[in-house]
Amino acid sequence: MTSTPEGTFRRMTDLIRAGDMEAVAELWAPDGIAEFPFAAGSSPRRLQGRAEVRAYLAHYPELMEMTEVAALTVRPTDDPDTVVVEWTATGRTVATSQPYRLDYIVVLTVRDGLITLFRDYWSPLSAASAAGNLGDLIGSLESRSA
Numbered sequence: 001m002t003s004t005p006e007g008t009f010r011r012m013t014d015l016i017r018a019g020d021m022e023a024v025a026e027l028w029a030p031d032g033i034a035e036f037p038f039a040a041g042s043s044p045r046r047l048q049g050r051a052e053v054r055a056y057l058a059h060y061p062e063l064m065e066m067t068e069v070a071a072l073t074v075r076p077t078d079d080p081d082t083v084v085v086e087w088t089a090t091g092r093t094v095a096t097s098q099p100y101r102l103d104y105i106v107v108l109t110v111r112d113g114l115i116t117l118f119r120d121y122w123s124p125l126s127a128a129s130a131a132g133n134l135g136d137l138i139g140s141l142e143s144r145s146a
Contacts, residue, residue: 100130
């Protein structure tokens with residue numbers, strides 16, 4: 001296993017493409033954190049620990065099939081354990097078989113080859129649209145404001 005942040009990230013995307021969510025979860029440190037600052041609707045904003053990450057990822061293969069990392073740029077930071085990754089995933093939505101293209105920015109910290117922080121900046125609207133549940137997301141947002 002590679003211990004660099006970039007190597008860990010690339011391993012993660014390979015495992016996602018293979019549909020091996022159990023192995024993706026194993027990339028997290030037991031107390032590692034996943035944060036989603038732009039999360040909306042029923043999506044969590046923070047997952048604490050490998051067990052929560054595992055539960056979150058369990059149904060991903062039923063929703064999305066990522067087939068390619070269409071673009072990937074890794075930017076180092078002053079901390080050698082932390083990188084900023086700009087990336088684009090393409091694939092298909094399982095429920096609709098429609099293609100999708102989603103852009104992300106991730107701040108990733110890895111220690112001893114395991115993810116200690118994964119801060120994922122993604123568009124909830126784009127993701128809900130790709131997953132075929134944009135109406136559900138909009139409905140959840142409207143019910144919050146009522």
